[in-house]
Amino acid sequence: MTLRPDPTFHATAQLAMQAPAENYGFTVMLSPDGSQPDGIAVIDLNPKSAKYGTIVHQLLMPNKGDEFHHFGWNACSSSLSPLSGHAFLERRYLIVPGIRSSRIYVIDTKDPLDLKIHKIIEPEEVFAKTGYSRPHTIHCGPEGIYVSTLGGGGADGTDGPPGIFIMDCETFEIIGQYEMDRGKQDKHYDFWWNLPQDYMVSSEWGLPPQFENGLVAEDLLSNKYGHSIHFWDLRKRKNIQTMDFGENYQMALEIRPAHDPKKSYGFCGIVVDTSNLQGAVFTWWRGEDGSWQSKKTITIDPRPEKPENLPPLLQGFEAVPPLVTDIDLSLDDRYLYVACWGLGEMRQYDVSDPMNPVLTGTVELGGIGRGTKHPGGGDFAFGPQMVEISRDGKRVYWTNSLYSTWDSQFYPGEEGGQMVMAHVGEDGGLTLDKDFHVDFPKGHRAHQIRLEGGDCSTDSFCYPNV
Amino acid sequence: MDFDASTMTALWGAVILSGAYHGVNPGMGWPLAVSAGLMEARHRAMAKAIAALAAGHLLAMLAILLPFSMMTALIDWQTELRVGAGLLVIAMGVYLLINRRHPRFLARIPPSRLVLWSFLAAMAHGAGLMLVPIYLGICGIDIAEGNHEAARELMGQNLASAFMVALVHTAAMTAAGGVIAVAIYAYLGLKFLSRTWFNLDIAWASSLILVGAFGIYSAVQGH
Numbered sequence: 001m002t003l004r005p006d007p008t009f010h011a012t013a014q015l016a017m018q019a020p021a022e023n024y025g026f027t028v029m030l031s032p033d034g035s036q037p038d039g040i041a042v043i044d045l046n047p048k049s050a051k052y053g054t055i056v057h058q059l060l061m062p063n064k065g066d067e068f069h070h071f072g073w074n075a076c077s078s079s080l081s082p083l084s085g086h087a088f089l090e091r092r093y094l095i096v097p098g099i100r101s102s103r104i105y106v107i108d109t110k111d112p113l114d115l116k117i118h119k120i121i122e123p124e125e126v127f128a129k130t131g132y133s134r135p136h137t138i139h140c141g142p143e144g145i146y147v148s149t150l151g152g153g154g155a156d157g158t159d160g161p162p163g164i165f166i167m168d169c170e171t172f173e174i175i176g177q178y179e180m181d182r183g184k185q186d187k188h189y190d191f192w193w194n195l196p197q198d199y200m201v202s203s204e205w206g207l208p209p210q211f212e213n214g215l216v217a218e219d220l221l222s223n224k225y226g227h228s229i230h231f232w233d234l235r236k237r238k239n240i241q242t243m244d245f246g247e248n249y250q251m252a253l254e255i256r257p258a259h260d261p262k263k264s265y266g267f268c269g270i271v272v273d274t275s276n277l278q279g280a281v282f283t284w285w286r287g288e289d290g291s292w293q294s295k296k297t298i299t300i301d302p303r304p305e306k307p308e309n310l311p312p313l314l315q316g317f318e319a320v321p322p323l324v325t326d327i328d329l330s331l332d333d334r335y336l337y338v339a340c341w342g343l344g345e346m347r348q349y350d351v352s353d354p355m356n357p358v359l360t361g362t363v364e365l366g367g368i369g370r371g372t373k374h375p376g377g378g379d380f381a382f383g384p385q386m387v388e389i390s391r392d393g394k395r396v397y398w399t400n401s402l403y404s405t406w407d408s409q410f411y412p413g414e415e416g417g418q419m420v421m422a423h424v425g426e427d428g429g430l431t432l433d434k435d436f437h438v439d440f441p442k443g444h445r446a447h448q449i450r451l452e453g454g455d456c457s458t459d460s461f462c463y464p465n466v
Numbered sequence: 467m468d469f470d471a472s473t474m475t476a477l478w479g480a481v482i483l484s485g486a487y488h489g490v491n492p493g494m495g496w497p498l499a500v501s502a503g504l505m506e507a508r509h510r511a512m513a514k515a516i517a518a519l520a521a522g523h524l525l526a527m528l529a530i531l532l533p534f535s536m537m538t539a540l541i542d543w544q545t546e547l548r549v550g551a552g553l554l555v556i557a558m559g560v561y562l563l564i565n566r567r568h569p570r571f572l573a574r575i576p577p578s579r580l581v582l583w584s585f586l587a588a589m590a591h592g593a594g595l596m597l598v599p600i601y602l603g604i605c606g607i608d609i610a611e612g613n614h615e616a617a618r619e620l621m622g623q624n625l626a627s628a629f630m631v632a633l634v635h636t637a638a639m640t641a642a643g644g645v646i647a648v649a650i651y652a653y654l655g656l657k658f659l660s661r662t663w664f665n666l667d668i669a670w671a672s673s674l675i676l677v678g679a680f681g682i683y684s685a686v687q688g689h
Contacts, residue, residue: 002665003664003665004660004663004664004665005660005663007660009660010660011656011657011659011660012656015656015657080497080659080660080663081573082492082495082497082498082500082501083498083572083573083575083577083583084570084572084573085491085492085493085494085495085497085572085587086493087492087660087663088665088667142573142574143570143573143574144570168570170567196501196505196577197505198576198577198578235573235574235575235576236576261505262504262505262507462501463500463501463504463656463659464504464505464507466504466655466656
């Protein structure tokens with residue numbers, strides 16, 4: 001409990017953009033075969049530092065096989081919510097779930113160069129108190145810390161639908177399930193919201209048997225992965241509308257609402273359109289009559305490729321699908337970054353008009369059948385994947401691993417964890433920094449990045465830009 | 467008597483001051499008025515929000531003061547009533563001092579239901595209780611001045627002063643919160659929202675204890 005709100009809490013996205021730049025990044029270290037513990041790497045992001053662009057600290061967990069993926073802060077700008085009237089939390093703890101073990105670590109970042117495990121929530125407690133398993137996305141919101149899960153109960157996580165549960169933002173006790181009326185929702189992946197407008201949007205990947213041991217090609221070709229997003233009355237905890245994009249739009253993953261809470265629109269990335277192997281992004285918005293609408297506003301074509309350059313999974317198609325695995329929106333709601341993990345591209349779209357995105361920048365790196373090298377000379381395994389944008393929108397960081405078993409299917413024989421950074425031009429454009437190339441310690445891959453003091457996929461703002 | 471007149475002035479001053487104090491506390495809702503004004507980009511939306519917050523606060527004051535105004539009819543038990551009320555207010559203060567958790571249930575109320583939110587926020591903070599010793603002090607002076615009046619008449623009088631106390635307090639609260647909200651909305655900008663936001667938890671709980679202790683003291687002392 002503090003006397004003043006944490007200085008990294010900002011009333012508006014605009015104010016967050018003006019805040020001092022990040023000094024450190026926290027990135028997940030993942031042991032793909034579970035032979036080593038997973039951990040958090042701290043990367044020096046201060047260009048004036050002698051250790052700029054290197055891993056300056058690591059914290060490894062006491063267990064193996066957790067499979068770290070996404071993670072988030074215990075508190076963010078949502079603490080300035082006028083409804084709680086109580087802004088006195090600290091942005092201090094990282095909530096890091098293991099999506100394979102269902103174990104949750106609470107990591108104290110008070111000193112970024114000396115991370116400490118503050119609390120461990122064992123899987124049994126997660127199962128018993130929530131009925132869910134495989135915790136994934138973390139957001140701090142009105143009732144505490146919200147955690148989405150990928151699995152329901154039972155050994156394979158198919159006993160009941162997955163959903164969201166709530167944790168206390170101070171004691172980190174699990175409170176229980178979020179949903180009061182889930183409607184048609186039976187799969188889960190990402191979620192985010194607009195706090196003043198009181199809605200939440202959630203998305204779908206697949207059930208644990210569809211991803212834990214690798215992508216199930218038959219399920220994909222028969223369109224059995226998720227292809228719907230769900231709109232919720234946030235505080236009533238009720239699903240008010242399920243929007244089906246169409247069954248060929250397989251794996252509706254990241255939900256990125258506009259950061260300015262006055263706007264009632266956002267984006268959702270689609271990994272693959274099984275009818276033509278395209279990647280896609282849908283814009284969703286609230287219509288005049290209050291119902292939710294959507295339209296496909298970005299499509300990215302597959303690239304033809306000789307079968308010998310392709311992994312066995314793709315040889316029959318003679319093409320590289322873009323595989324849109326992550327998207328991220330800058331705090332000014334201007335640029336949407338789209339990771340094409342299959343093609344090996346990071347794309348920048350100007351989405352000032354959310355209905356008509358314009359491609360303004362592309363960086364090629366890695367990629368199936370292409371393996372573009374980093375301009376600094378370093379290798380880049382797999383393709384651009386989890387992307388994070390600095391608060392001021394000038395730097396874009398990304399890593400390369402998608403998910404342990406899937407990396408091996410799409411990039412057999414490749415290994416490594418890398419994090420890179422690109423600079424954003426004054427009026428768009430994206431250029432890799434040839435000196436920023438972080439190679440992760442052997443045996444560890446890299447996944448989600450969180451920036452000290454908040455970033456573009458963490459903070460929820462309670463007041464509109466002025 | 468002169469003494470009673472100055473005490474009366476002091477007590478009404480306390481009603482106004484406590485109103486201003488509640489108004490500046492972000493926990494009583496002025497950030498909601500800022501948010502409402504900005505979300506709709508209209509001054510009217512902010513005025514509407516301030517009015518809703520005032521209505522909720524007024525209801526919360528009345529919900530606490532009216533039962534006490536009924537009890538003031540028990541003239542023979544005045545001292546016990548005032549001591550009991552003082553203890554209750556102290557207990558609320560002690561509870562808030564010990565339980566300084568981040569409030570969760572207020573966050574569950576939809577942003578569109580500001581009257582309900584304001585009512586519950588005031589109840590949860592014991593805002594109405596803070597007024598009780600002051601209110602009973604005002605009633606006590608009335609009794610001292612007119613102890614030969616019929617009980618029924620007295621009750622009517624106390625009921626009227628309960629409404630007066632709640633109204634004056636809420637007016638002061640609305641003015642104070644309104645000034646901050648308008649200043650941030652129209653002049654200072656949202657940067658000042660987090661800058662002016664202080665943690666009043668301890669001060670607030672201590673105020674309750676202080677007011678409760680004052681209530682007991684004045685009851686025992688005869689006023």
